Amino acid sequence: MEQPLYKRIQNDIRRRIQSGELQAGALIPSEKDLAQRYGVSQITSKNALNGLVEEGLLVRYRGKGTFVRELVIPEEPHLQSGAKKTIAIILPTMKTKIDQQLLDGLERYCADRGYDLLIRITRESQEEEYRAIKQFQERGVDGFIIFPVEQESYNNAILRLSLDRVPLVLVDRFLKEIKAYSVSSDNYAGVREAISSLLAAGHMRIAFLSPEITNSVTDERAKGFEAAFMEQGLPIDKTLWCMLDLETIAEGNGQREIVRFLSDQSDITAVFAVNAELARYAHYAIREIWKGAGNEPQLAAFDDPDLDGIPFIRQQLDDVSRRVVDLLSEQLSGTHEPRREVVPVQWIWPNDLDFT
Template sequence: MQDGRIPIYQVIQDFIKNQIQTGIWSPGDKIFTEKELMEKFEVSRITVSNALTGLTKEGWLNRIQGKGSYVHDMALTLRNPAQPAAGSGMSTPAEQGDSRNVIGLILPNISDFFSMRMNKGISKALKQSGYNFVLMLSENSKDREAAAIRELLYMGASGLIIFPVDAETYNEEILRLKLERFPLVIIDRYLTGIETHFIGSDGVEASRLAVNHLYELGHRDIAICSDVPLSTTTIEQRLSGYMKALKELGEMINPAMMLTDFYVDYEREELDEQHPLFRYVKNGLATAYITLNGTMALHLYRIVRHLGLQVPRDISIVTFDNLSPSREFNFFTYIDQHEETVGRLAAEQLLELLEDKSKINQQENKYRKLLIEPHLVSSVSTAACPVRSKP
């Protein structure tokens, strides 16, 4: 595409090729159904069909009408290190006999625009580098993240860019990479106690921006909510920024407004009316909410509508993720974390390490930790605080 954006059908194709290349799917295995791929990537049937048709023409799949798509026997040849698939968009180990030209990226998923924009930034930076690019997904699982790291090392990757999973403890495979001084850059989620090259958005400043925006609109009962472990440094930073902003505004910090000790089943079709977040909204305890991820913003919006309320007339919402492919069509006021810039800088940092091997053996206090300044983009999900009637 002319603007450099990766077509979504190609993202789906790269995912399927990756599953085959890494041995997760073997010849003869049935892959995900069209419906499952539609749900996973949140796209139309025609987009999925185009992706599968292209892979069938390339020899990766067999499509049997009424039964589904299966990995073709030819895929063994396509994933053979000595015979990479032409134009596949994914690299095989030791392409052209040289295993040192592969850079691996591990993301939790690519089902949202946040990850896709970060992936775009990395792709752009690596385009003219001479390195091939292998994307693997952890599905936010520590075990799959560890397996992805081992697989990329087996393929002979020269360096890795890792977006760590949300977990209470870090992955030991990442610690192993650090101890062995393997070229590595961590993005978005900083790991406490493990000094590595890190590039991400400034979470403290991001929360301050969100609080200040809502405060200027007259909101005083501002809740912040997250469904990921508090031990994740990114979440700690955002909570710290929330409390810092309230202190600067001369407001008392109400622990009841920090909604972090719960789990949300996003796959559940019906809302759980006994869930703490549902009851919190129902009881009108806050006039504004800051959600620490876009999925929760959508879930919160469902709750508000279910209760017969409206956003932003009754409740304002600020989220950390831009849920739209562009600013022009965005409903939610959001924190722009400049994820494409984060991805680009991470790739450039890794390339710099690979070009100058001496930097890999540097002392720990020289690891580069770069925080990108976030910005708030106002939209229609926030408005002046509604006037509440006295009891």
């Protein structure tokens, strides 16, 4: 899908600020100048600037123009030098084993460094995520570890933290337009290896089950699937892709939709689900549709769905947690070198599993 014109203007301005071409306090070209430069209407250029002002990236002064916002470091008079650091951890859910393992690792490595923790579960609500960030800022926390909710765009409060250089590490997500600290599993390589293995085993008709692509995780996993086919010179049949919107999943209708979808795909030989929840729905659907006839498709998943004999991609969550806390500690010590760290994953075939 082609990027909206106002978004292109915004992204260019963000890149110029991030690269240092536009410093804090620099004057931004006028709406008229931007309209001429990008070949758009003045209304479009005005909307672009308005959006960046709302984000807090730019500031307008009547009669003077629009400027890059000066960096303001909030005062924390109640935090004395050398006092124990307080870290806010914001997670979208605690429903899965992955969520629980991740929080366990983060808590353990933070405790090793003597950090106090404040934890908030947003229940996949971007509004709650925004409120949590603001409330923790008001309490004067020293740093943030945030696993963003599954939404099409990142919370403006997260963007603001990154731009203001507040100690922050994003977990399992990364900002494409702004440099920020983040740690994620190797979603792309993991799915590419899994699908390549299925193809090597003779599975040419592979269904792909995923939430709609709204963030870097779902995007990378979809691209890993495509890469495996392209490397073999095989066509990608997207009629075999079942992309579930977030509302359908949140309302508990994911299983029903997967049953409906797979009922129309009698010729598939394998099903790949991008997370454990969808894998469990697919497992139910396969039993319901094929009824153990012996020709049911091979199911595979990203993350362990707790189903015997199902190959899956295993994340190294302890390594993810350790790296997150290391990057946060780096920032708390005064260093600011934003980067993304990617942790390798492991493709587990049934023969590698211990069922004893």
